[in-house]
Amino acid sequence: MSFYDVLQKYKQNVVFERIQSVSREEVDRVLSKEIFSIDDYLVLISPAASDFLEEMARKAQRITLQHFGRAVVLYAPLYLANYCVNNCLYCGFNVHNDLDRRKLTMEELRVEAKAISEMGIRHILLLTGESRKHSPVEYIRDCVKIIAEYFTSISLEVYPLDEEDYRLLVNSGVDGLTIYQEVYDEDVYKTMHPSGPKKDFRYRLDTPERGCRSGMRSVGIGALMGLGNWRTEAFYTALHAHYLTGKYSEVEISLSIPRMRPHTGSFEVPSPVGDRDFVQIMLAARLFLRHVGITVSTRERASFRDNLVGLGLTRMSAGSVTEVGGYNEKRGDGQFEISDDRSVEEIRQMLYGKGFQPVFKDWQYI
Amino acid sequence: MSKDTLVIGGIELRSRLFIGSGKYSSNALIPKIVDKSGAQVVTVAVRRVDLESKDENMLNFIPKECVLMPNTSGARNAEEAVRIARLAKAMGCGNWIKIEVISDTKYLLPDNFETLKATEILAKEGFVVLPYMSPDLMMAKRMRDAGAAAVMPLGAPIGTNKGLKTKELVKIMIDEIDLPIVVDAGIGKPSEAAEAMELGAAAVLVNTAIASAGDAVSMSEAFSLAVRAGRMAYLAGTGAVKDFAEASSPLTGFLNG
Numbered sequence: 001m002s003f004y005d006v007l008q009k010y011k012q013n014v015v016f017e018r019i020q021s022v023s024r025e026e027v028d029r030v031l032s033k034e035i036f037s038i039d040d041y042l043v044l045i046s047p048a049a050s051d052f053l054e055e056m057a058r059k060a061q062r063i064t065l066q067h068f069g070r071a072v073v074l075y076a077p078l079y080l081a082n083y084c085v086n087n088c089l090y091c092g093f094n095v096h097n098d099l100d101r102r103k104l105t106m107e108e109l110r111v112e113a114k115a116i117s118e119m120g121i122r123h124i125l126l127l128t129g130e131s132r133k134h135s136p137v138e139y140i141r142d143c144v145k146i147i148a149e150y151f152t153s154i155s156l157e158v159y160p161l162d163e164e165d166y167r168l169l170v171n172s173g174v175d176g177l178t179i180y181q182e183v184y185d186e187d188v189y190k191t192m193h194p195s196g197p198k199k200d201f202r203y204r205l206d207t208p209e210r211g212c213r214s215g216m217r218s219v220g221i222g223a224l225m226g227l228g229n230w231r232t233e234a235f236y237t238a239l240h241a242h243y244l245t246g247k248y249s250e251v252e253i254s255l256s257i258p259r260m261r262p263h264t265g266s267f268e269v270p271s272p273v274g275d276r277d278f279v280q281i282m283l284a285a286r287l288f289l290r291h292v293g294i295t296v297s298t299r300e301r302a303s304f305r306d307n308l309v310g311l312g313l314t315r316m317s318a319g320s321v322t323e324v325g326g327y328n329e330k331r332g333d334g335q336f337e338i339s340d341d342r343s344v345e346e347i348r349q350m351l352y353g354k355g356f357q358p359v360f361k362d363w364q365y366i
Numbered sequence: 367m368s369k370d371t372l373v374i375g376g377i378e379l380r381s382r383l384f385i386g387s388g389k390y391s392s393n394a395l396i397p398k399i400v401d402k403s404g405a406q407v408v409t410v411a412v413r414r415v416d417l418e419s420k421d422e423n424m425l426n427f428i429p430k431e432c433v434l435m436p437n438t439s440g441a442r443n444a445e446e447a448v449r450i451a452r453l454a455k456a457m458g459c460g461n462w463i464k465i466e467v468i469s470d471t472k473y474l475l476p477d478n479f480e481t482l483k484a485t486e487i488l489a490k491e492g493f494v495v496l497p498y499m500s501p502d503l504m505m506a507k508r509m510r511d512a513g514a515a516a517v518m519p520l521g522a523p524i525g526t527n528k529g530l531k532t533k534e535l536v537k538i539m540i541d542e543i544d545l546p547i548v549v550d551a552g553i554g555k556p557s558e559a560a561e562a563m564e565l566g567a568a569a570v571l572v573n574t575a576i577a578s579a580g581d582a583v584s585m586s587e588a589f590s591l592a593v594r595a596g597r598m599a600y601l602a603g604t605g606a607v608k609d610f611a612e613a614s615s616p617l618t619g620f621l622n623g
């Protein structure tokens with residue numbers, strides 16, 4: 001069985017209507033609980049629950065503190081290549097965008113890695129667009145070998161691979177995988193991904209599972225908030241995380257709530273997610289998925305991110321650059337615009353100021 | 367009253383409160399907590415030790431007179447635990463190791479079987495091994511036979527602060543196993559630490575409850591007092607309730623005469 005089968009059981013319109021029909025009384029009753037089921041989660045992301053954010057926040061804060069303490073793990077992204085054969089309507093790297101395409105040579109990679117590690121970062125996230133010609137698995141593997149000299153934990157956010165490829169990369173030093181479904185609504189997915197291998201909804205949907213089976217110790221999932229109705233998307237994301245934690249209990253599953261930002265090209269966000277909405281998604285996720293890490297990237301504004309510390313967030317990127325080679329030379333053609341451009345040192349001070357410890361090293365590849 | 371000492375791995379311990387080192391708002395709190403609570407054994411997640419960082423390397427914040435108890439948090443099986451333990455030794459963290467093997471990220475319950483395997487290997491290599499485990503008498507006996515220096519049953523699942531939910535099982539371990547029993551995980555309040563000590567636990571390990579307190583330093587002192595009070599009560603004889611008859615029956619023995 002794959003998550004696809006689970007997804008079939010929860011029809012979009014049924015889930016949507018159920019979420020819309022939740023009453024205040026139901027929210028009240030659910031909020032008196034300590035342990036939450038998927039049905040409770042559905043109640044927590046309803047319009048009715050949006051009036052209960054303060055109460056949800058108090059609970060979420062307590063749970064986060066209990067499970068993660070006063071600590072936030074920091075990481076940085078590193079873009080290896082921006083070649084891409086896909087045509088995701090919302091992405092600055094999409095095949096039709098006129099963009100200076102490049103990929104890092106091993107020498108350039110070393111320079112980038114050194115620059116990032118000198119900022120104190122120990123956990124790195126490697127990213128590429130999808131191009132088996134320009135950035136094949138072997139290229140990624142070679143990069144990993146160099147990167148391993150500078151960082152204690154390496155995660156990948158690259159195009160979906162087969163299980164054997166993941167295993168090869170795990171054996172080369174990778175311990176984490178991030179793969180966003182982008183959108184769980186299959187119809188919207190098809191509209192957003194009109195061409196390229198990414199068209200295959202099902203292959204992408206099963207990617208986290210392949211990662212889990214390949215020996216990754218952590219797997220992060222998420223939906224690109226703004227593409228589909230955010231309440232149903234939040235529902236499916238949590239359902240997916242819940243499914244994975246149940247089936248692959250030895251893997252650390254984490255969640256991200258990437259919100260659409262402006263980017264190169266012109267794409268109108270179909271279903272914008274406001275700050276309150278974002279917070280509701282995060283709080284509901286924390287209540288339902290107590291031990292699951294929640295990552296917030298620099299897509300979010302500095303002041304907004306700061307306020308999320310303690311509420312559920314457990315991991316954040318710092319000093320991020322989203323363009324290839326951007327840590328040494330900025331050109332302004334990143335995948336998306338950074339909304340929090342503070343340095344690692346500034347983030348570090350901010351966390352201390354809020355009574356939280358920045359954790360640079362939370363794992364060491366063994 | 368004769369001197370009440372706790373010896374683990376050949377080290378005589380002054381304090382029966384073991385503390386954690388992660389989860390605090392800042393590493394700079396560690397020396398203050400050690401000072402206020404008098405805690406001597408400090409557990410350290412090897413995964414988080416960063417020897418290369420001056421500011422963030424928590425080892426730099428742990429006073430020299432403390433006994434380091436590196437732990438294998440993050441290990442999913444015996445093999446990973448063993449590798450982490452060796453890494454700890456190579457990092458200069460001494461030869462104590464708290465084995466923590468968790469293959470279930472949902473409930474964070476320890477995997478006793480893998481823990482036993484790691485205990486066996488590491489004890490042979492000369493480590494002072496303290497396995498963290500779900501309270502199970504037979505498993506604890508096997509841990510002892512494999513060379514554990516103490517066993518650390520959980521009071522409640524990690525980070526739940528639910529108190530001594532496993533009391534009955536821990537009590538059996540205390541009664542039946544001739545090793546120090548250190549209650550680890552789940553203790554949320556000083557009163558619960560006192561309860562574990564009254565029961566006869568050799569020590570308790572408290573991390574989350576101190577780290578997540580409004581004033582962690584004060585809370586560590588409160589725990590320290592509670593642990594001492596509990597120990598004193600245990601030694602004074604809390605009139606332990608026995609669930610089955612003792613071998614000799616001082617009150618009714620005459621009936622057998």
Ligand code: SF4
Nearest residue numbers: 084088091093094129
């Ligand atoms: S989202 Fe990824 S796959 Fe889609 S166009 Fe951008 S880089 Fe390519």
